Amino acid sequence: MGSDAAMTQSYPPTSPASPAPPLEDENILAEILLRLPPHPTSLYRASRVCKRWRQLILDPEFLRGLRAFHRTPPVLGFFHNSPCPRRFVCAEGSPGRILHATAALRRDGEDGMWWFVECRHGRSLLRGRDWADLLVWDPMTAERRGISVPYRVRAGTFDLNAAVLCPKTVRGDCHYSPFDVVVVCTRQARAFACVYSSATGSCILEFQLGNQRLALVExxxxxxxxxxxxxxxxxxxxxxxxxxxxxxxxxxxxxxxxxxxxxxxxxxxxxxxxxxxxxxxxxxxxxxxxxxxxxxxxxxxxxxxxxxxxxxxxxxxxxxxxxxxxxxxxxxxxxxxxxxxxxxx
Incomplete structure (x- = not known):
């Protein structure tokens, strides 16, 4: 009888393991951080919380998710070519990385500086004074790519302009994607264009970016x-x-x-x-x-x-x-x- 009672003795059921707090779950934490405002200081402050948060924020997979979630990158400020102490003016926050990088943006030559042409897809395009050289510069990654503009493109031109472009499949900034630089010039009432491809490292003296073409818009x-x-x-x-x-x-x-x-x-x-x-x-x-x-x-x-x-x-x-x-x-x-x-x- 006693042995039977011992055999049938019940014990309190084992409680299931408690779920990890939201901030301890990597997937949930990533979803929370993705929803921070795309303000210049938001991720910076979050990355200073602890080493674990910083590693997550700097992970390439997280950064790709950030761009996909917000889609349109925020306007951080503007560059200019005017004679002012700082060539970058912040619109939101104080992104020190850009300020420091811009201060060191110099070139070899008599004029000693690069002149901004435009900014697009997270990259900046600059030129030398005579348009003989172009520079594609990424303020975030510090990547630089120098490009020589062929003399036959520059010779006899009335006006020159250029743009840096990323693949059509990329929206927002494309820091780690290939890029093209399109140089457009006018000569004797006609427009010409050539393309530099970062994938091939050479200039193509035709405007052939997929199905794109030069067109006159009234x-x-x-x-x-x-x-x-x-x-x-x-x-x-x-x-x-x-x-x-x-x-x-x-x-x-x-x-x-x-x-x-x-x-x-x-x-x-x-x-x-x-x-x-x-x-x-x-x-x-x-x-x-x-x-x-x-x-x-x-x-x-x-x-x-x-x-x-x-x-x-x-x-x-x-x-x-x-x-x-x-x-x-x-x-x-x-x-x-x-x-x-x-x-x-």
Missing amino acids: LPSETFSVYKRNIRVGRSEGGGLGLTAVKNFSMHLWVREVDHLGTEKWVLGREIDLYKLLALPLTQTRVGSMPVWISGIAEDGNAVFLRTMVGIFVVWPEIKKFKMLTNSVLIKTVYPYASFYVPEV
């Missing part, structure tokens, strides 16, 4: 009579070709649309009253005598940089938000730079 008839060259080409809010123009204190956003007959034409999409939007800063001086000029547009068209007599403002048209970035009146043309900020190790 501007709205109001371009010169109304806006007097105060107009910039960029990407519209819908992702297509767009124009941003300013007349007095009114910003006009034009979009390229196709009508029911299949004809492309320019349509005025939105109009923003800059006098009301920038009322507080602009009333500090004589408003009636203050011109507003477009200094630059972010590559995704989501930020417009305006030059006034009191300094430079950045305006986010979609949310009608603005911010004064600098009171310098020496800066005229700016080159907005957008990228996901990668913390320094």
Whole structure:
């Protein structure tokens, strides 16, 4: 009897193991960190919490997920070629990596400096004074690639311009992807283009990027009579070709649309009253005598940089938000730079 009782004696059931706290679970932690605001200082502060968080944030797989989740990189600020102490002006936070890298951006030669041409997909394109040399520079990774522009491209040209492009399959910044540099010039009322491919390391004297080709796009008839060259080409809010123009204190956003007959034409999409939007800063001086000029547009068209007599403002048209970035009146043309900020190790 006693032995039977011992055999049937019950014990309290073993409790299942408690789940790990959310911040101890690698997958959950990664999902939380992905949802931090794409602000320059967000990941930097998170990476300073502990070594484990820093290793996770610097993992290439996490960085790919970050870009895929947020898609559009934030505008960190702009570069410029004006005679100011700092050639980079921050729009959000204080990304020290860019400031330090820009201070050391020098070139061999008589002029001793590179001149910014444009910024796109997380890279910056710079040129020598005579366009004989180009430099593709990644402020985040410090990667540099020098390119020689063939003399037969430069000889006898009336005007030169260039752009750095990434594969169509890549959206946002593409720090570790191949890139192409397109150089466009005009000569005797004709336009020419050549392409440098980082994959092959050579120039191709034709414009053949997939199915892309040179095409003439007529501007709205109001371009010169109304806006007097105060107009910039960029990407519209819908992702297509767009124009941003300013007349007095009114910003006009034009979009390229196709009508029911299949004809492309320019349509005025939105109009923003800059006098009301920038009322507080602009009333500090004589408003009636203050011109507003477009200094630059972010590559995704989501930020417009305006030059006034009191300094430079950045305006986010979609949310009608603005911010004064600098009171310098020496800066005229700016080159907005957008990228996901990668913390320094």
